[in-house]
Amino acid sequence: MKCGSCGRGTMARVESEMRRTVAGHTFSGMVGALQCKVCSAEEIELDEAKRFERAIAGELAGALPSGQAIQFIRKVLGYTAAELASLFGVRPETVSRWETDKNPIDRAAWTLFALLLADQRDTEAALRAAAAARDLPKLVKVA
Numbered sequence: 001m002k003c004g005s006c007g008r009g010t011m012a013r014v015e016s017e018m019r020r021t022v023a024g025h026t027f028s029g030m031v032g033a034l035q036c037k038v039c040s041a042e043e044i045e046l047d048e049a050k051r052f053e054r055a056i057a058g059e060l061a062g063a064l065p066s067g068q069a070i071q072f073i074r075k076v077l078g079y080t081a082a083e084l085a086s087l088f089g090v091r092p093e094t095v096s097r098w099e100t101d102k103n104p105i106d107r108a109a110w111t112l113f114a115l116l117l118a119d120q121r122d123t124e125a126a127l128r129a130a131a132a133a134r135d136l137p138k139l140v141k142v143a
């Protein structure tokens with residue numbers, strides 16, 4: 001794979017520090033990236049950026065709720081505000097009030113957020129395990 005910045009170098013896999021500020025907290029973590037051997041330009045892979053965001057969502061879910069945290073976690077989970085409202089059994093305006101700090105989110109809904117994140121993590125771990133299991137060759141006894 002050629003570098004998108006200089007067009008000359010080939011890309012090598014490296015670990016790169018990623019930082020992001022959400023809801024008043026700045027998070028830092030190491031993620032997988034591709035780095036050009038010639039110009040050192042780095043590209044963080046989309047999957048790695050998503051993993052980083054999921055880790056942040058997990059941290060936020062374990063802290064006190066805030067509008068920005070609610071919106072961030074909702075997006076990480078892949079829900080629109082309307083979908084989340086329907087899932088939680090509230091009106092879309094209620095979600096909007098949570099996310100703009102006009103009304104506090106109720107405890108049950110905040111707890112459900114953490115559970116949804118944990119469920120997403122478990123599902124992905126199970127899928128990864130299944131994919132790894134597929135890597136084993138099927139043996140045929142020939143003698």
Ligand SMILES: [Zn+2]
Nearest residue numbers: 003006036039
């Ligand atoms: Zn380059």
